[in-house]
Structure formats: structure tokens, C-alpha cells
Amino acid sequence: MLKTFITPCLLGTVIFLGACNKNIYVPNTVNAPLLKEQFEFKGSLSPTNYQAAFAVTDHIAVMANGQYVFRPFGNNDDNDDVFVDKYAKGGLFEGGVGFFSPFGSKKRMVFDVYTGLGSGSFKTLDAAYHDDGNTGNVNDYLLRSHFSKFFVQPSIGFVHPAIETAFSSRFSVVNFYDMSLGNKVFENDAERRDGFGQISQKTRFFMEPAFTFRAGYKYVKFQMQLSFSVPLSDNGYENRDDGSVVNKYFQPVSLGLGASINIAHWYDDFHKK
Template identity: 70%
Template sequence: MKRPVLIFLLLAGGLSFSACNKHIYVPNTVNAPLLKERYEFKGSVSPTNYQAAFAVTNHVAIMANGQYVFRPDFNSGDESEDGLFVDQYVRGGLFEGAVGFFQPLDSRKRMVFDTYAGFGAGSFKTLDVAFNDESATGNNNDYLLRAHFSKVFIQPSIGFVHPAIEAAFSSRISMLNFYDQYLGNKVFETNPDRRDNFMRVGSKSRFFFEPAFTFRAGYKYVKFQMQLSFAVPMEDETYSGYEVSQYFQPVAFGMGASVNIAQWYNEFRKK
């Protein structure tokens, strides 16, 4: 089945995901700092993502991002908390760094464009759905799925920046290369075709279109932040009768706090 690329079709129900999906990639929060001036710093923290960006000149900035996904019911054997997009057993994360360019688009510097290019690496692991069976034997490693990956991305964003409110749209494109994949001896135990399907995930580079909508609200230096993001494979492939995309979490939603240290707040009321 071909997956729609347009995001509104994604939301309209063109997905074939279910609670049985096992994810070895969960998109991290897109860092959309929307910096305006030299020496400005912006950072954010949420339960699973940690981000920072710093402007080294009036147009050049650097960023660093970290992610760690940990769902505490990894050993519960209870799938009741699984949702349409969330794999309750997934653990892992990534680290990445980037260099970027930013440019205010109007004289009052309320609209900002930025773009970053970066590199990262990480890994995720999860458990086969068979781990929930009452008849399951063995330990976690017997049902374990795991993969490491490297990541290259480019990320343009545009947004509105105000002392009280910020809003941004980002359109990150990521290239991932999966390697060191591992399957426990009981994963897809009765389905060798699906075992082959999983191992083919690392057969070539995987490209993702990862749009994100970011909103911040508060006052000056500290704001509440929320973001809705997507990970849409740019090529939908099937090996051994199964879609490779079933191993990638398609939607992420995060909330946290954002901190911004900048001089432009002092000049805002004077303009």
C-alpha cells in the first residue's frame, strides 16, 4: 500500500499502523531556535529531548540536540497502553550537532528564517509483540529488536518570534543509515519472511520528510513549548510482503520548557 506524502492525508487516516508495530526509529524533537542576533542562546528541555542553540555571529549559529526515550513498562508484559502510533516497549535515542544560518525577514525582526545542516547517531530497541503472550518463554533478549543508525539532516524553518509567543514551521529532511541490527531468536519465530524483512531495513539509506509545528508561549526568557512532528518515509518499500516503514514511528508530540537569553528583549519596546 502506498503511503501519502502530503501531511494532511497522513492525518486523515492513510496510515496502516497498529499497536503491533515495533519501532527502531522515533523522530526527535526538531530544534527550531529562530535566533535573531549574535550571542543569543536558546535551549529547551522535555522528558525525552534536550536542545541548545547559540548564535556565534549575527547570521551563523550552532546547535546540539539529545534524545532519550524510556517507557517504564518495558518489562510489564502489558500492552494495554499501546496506541496507534506509540510502541510502549521502545527505548533509545540519539545525539546530533549542526551548523546553521539565520536571517530576520522584517525590520522589526518578528519573522525569522533559519536553516541548519547536521549529523547525528543513535540507536533504539524494542520487544516483539510475542513477548505479551501468556505462553512466552525465555528472557527479554529472546524477543529483542535493536538497530543503530547514523543520521544526516538539513532543516529549514520559518517562524514568528515575540517576547510572549513564538510559532514555527520546520521541514527537516533526514537520511538515516541503519546498521548492527539484532533480532532475538524468538522474534517473529514462526515467520522467517518477516525476520528477513527486518534485516533489510539496513540495506540502503532511508530518507524521511519530517515536518514539525512548534509553539511557545510565556514571557521573555522562559516559555512553555509544544511540538507536533511527523516522520514520513520518502520511499515506501515492501520486502517479504511487509512494509519496511512499520519499524519507524510516524508521529511524535512533545511538551517542555524553552529558555531564551537575548539582548533584543531590551530593545523590543523601543521599536
Template identity: 60%
Template sequence: MKHHFYAGILLSGAVAISSCNKHIYVPNTVNAPLLKEKHEFKGSISPTNLQAAFAITDNIAIMANGQYVYRFKFADDNNNDNDVFVDNNTRGGVVEGAVGFFKPLDPKKRMVFDVYAGFGAGHFKTLASQSNSTTGTNVNDYLLKNQFSKVFIQPSIGFVHPVFEAAFTSRFSLLNFYNTYLGSKAFENDATGKENFMRISDKPVAFYEPGFTFRVGYKYVKFQMQLLVSVPLNDNTYNGSDINQYFQPVAFGMGASVNIAHWYDNFRKR
């Protein structure tokens, strides 16, 4: 099983390197709040993500997540190069809501387990690779875009301290793509490529998205960093082409986390 998992990561990376990075799905940051007590609030903000979680009881919490990716550039932009994993032409995002259960695992409440289940909806658009070949072209002629709905479940386990936090999250997401759209010149003279792109909406696509989250600071405000890998679990090969090239395989984010809780007041007394 481990060999299959690592092979999936390597395959996703290889596809990203060899493709033109036309991403119509970019995984959002995992919201791993690791709450400990009733009425505790934790939120985070980064250039592309805004997240919040609130404990309504000693074990039940709600969360809300928003993502907006803005990398869109015009077809005649000479600096329109993509790196290994990022499509510089991607624009879009997702909005999510979830409810979850959390529980400290030790008497000092330094180890915390939580699990959330939620629903979201979003959309992304990018440009077909041909848009870079001719200056003065109409961007809309090369648009690739779609919408999707999303259900997910994400168990997390982590260590929480006033200075440092670390969490590992296993998010399982199921996306249903719809309203897939191709510009009039996208995949021009490539009937197979056009057909394969339209197959994205044929069936729901499952992803395993493990994330590693780290927070460093003091008490209420911390610097947050997260590395997330997104591995499609479906067999997404059509006509010899793998549509996984349209899904960004790795996401890295940095931002700030805010935590409002009473347990900080009693931490030194334990």
C-alpha cells in the same frame, strides 16, 4: 504533489494502526531556535529531548540536540498495550550537532528565517509482538534493535515575540541503519517477517519531517509545544510487507524553552 504528501501521512497512520508498533526509529523534536542576534542562546527541555542553539555571529549559529526515549517494559507486564502511534517498548535515542544560518526578515525582527545542516548518531530497541504472549519469557529473546547514523537539513520560518513564538520547520533526514539485531525468538515461525525486518539496513531511508512549534510565556522562559510528522520517502515494501511500520509516524512533545538575548531589552523602544 500535495495529494501524494497527504496520502503518505494517511498511509503512515494506517500502518501504525494496523501494526504492532515495533518502532526502531522515533523522530526527535525539531530544534527551531529562530535566533535573531549575535551571542543569543536558546535552549529547551522536555521529558525526552534536550536542545540548545547559540549564535556565534550575527548570522551563523551552532546547535546540539539530545534525545532519550525510555518506555521499555518487561514481557510479562500486563499493562503493555500500545496506543495508535506509540510503542511502549521502545528505548533509545540520538545525539546531533549542526551549524546554520539565520536572518531576520523585517526591520522589527519579528519574522525570522533559519536553516541548519547537521549530523547525528543513535540507536533504538524494542520487543517483537510475540513477547506479550507468554509470561516469564526472557526479554532478550524478543529484542529488535539497531543503530543508525543521520544527516539532516532543516529550513524554518517563524514569528518571534517576547510573549509568543511560532515556527514551521521542514526537516529532511537521511538515516543509514546498521547493526540490526533480532532476538532468537523474534519472528519465530515467520521467516518472511524476519527477512523483511533485516532489510531495513539494505539502503539509507529518507524522511520528510515537518514540525509545528509554539512557545508561550514571557521573555526568557516559555512553555513549548511541538507536533511533528515523519513521512518515509523511500519505497520500503519487501515481500508484500512495508517496513515503514518500524518508524514512528507522529511525535508530540511539550516542555520548557529558555532564551537569553539582548533584543528583549530594546523591544519596547522600537
């Protein structure tokens, strides 16, 4: 099983390191709350992602997630960022419901699985906008997408008042629609214009594993998450003359940093056990 998850991660890393892409889909941070009891609340906040989860019973919880990515179109940096598309803007909102269960002799391990729905949109600029000196009409260089999303997300993790770790394996089903290209996007490349349009012609599947780490004490912790997004189809990839493969439209790797807030009664009983 471990090999099954590691292989997509390595694949995503290889693609990511060679990427010079136009992101019309930037995966949001995986919400891995690892709740343990009824009425427990956990939320997280970072510059681009906002998440919350609440346990309505000892095993059932609801979650809500928001994302907003903003990278100014006025960026004049001549160097392409190998990590992200520097022009990408947009985000999503999603909600879900799930099952959780602590286990082990001290109940410090938690398994949970959530499923939910969401929708969002992204826009970015073709590199030609920068090549033309940023003097043209922005709309002529604009790539835009809208999408709806369904996800299933199992996680397993360790929970302690000072440290939490989790591995999640989110599987997302994404339908793109209302996609558009400006007049000057891929102006001299009809094949790429056609390929972009084909993205919305069928449902897209993504494997999105994530590793989450939290450290602090009780109610407030620092949170870090490394996540991958691997499209389970060849559309969205481009084969280069040198044999390398580039993911053109979907951001393959994300590193999120933020804070986690947890309100729970089990902290009060921790040292009594």
C-alpha cells in the same frame, strides 16, 4: 508549496492511526531555535529531548540535540498503544551548524536553515514477549538497531516576547547498521525477518515536518511541537489483508511538550522600537 508539506503530514497521520508497530527509529524533536542576534542562546527541555542553540555571529549559529526514550520493558498493559511502541528504548545525539536571518519591518519573522550529523540506537520487544506471559529471556524477543544520520532543516517562524510559532521541514538521511533480532522475534514469519534485515541494506530517507508553538514571557516559555516522520520508500511498511498500510518500524507521529529558555538582548530593546 503548502500542499507539498501537508500531503506527507496527512499520509503520516493515516499510517499512524493504524499502527501497531515495533519502533527501531523514533525521530527526535526538531530544534527550531529562531535566533535573531549574535550571542543569543536558546535551549529546550522535555522528558525525552534536550536541545540547545547559540548564535556565534549575527547570522551563523551552532546547535546540539540529545534524545533519550525510555518505556519500561515491564509494562504489563494488555492494550497496544496506537501512539507509540510501548517497549521502545534508546535515543540519539546530533550536532549542527546553520544560517539564520530575521526579516520584516519589525524583524519579527525569522528564517533559518541548519544541517548536521548524528548517531543513535533503539531497541524494542516483539509482541510475542507479552503473549508468552513475560516469562522468557528478554534477549530472545529483542529487536535492536544502530544508525547514523545526516539532516537538513529549513524553518520559518514568528518571534515575539510572549509567543513564537515555527514551521520546519527537516529532511533526514539515515543509515541503519548492526541490526539484530532475537531468536523468537517473528519466529514463524520468515518474510518479516528477511524484511527487517533489508532495512540496513540501503540508505533511508525521511521527510520530517514539524509545527512548534511557544508561549510564556521573555526568557521562559512553554513549548509544544507536533512532528511527523514519513519514510520516502516502501521498505518498513506492511500491507494488510484489509488493504490498510502499517508503518512497522518507524514512529510516524510525535507530540512533544516541554520548556524553552531564551537568553537574548533584543528583549531589552523590544518596547523601545
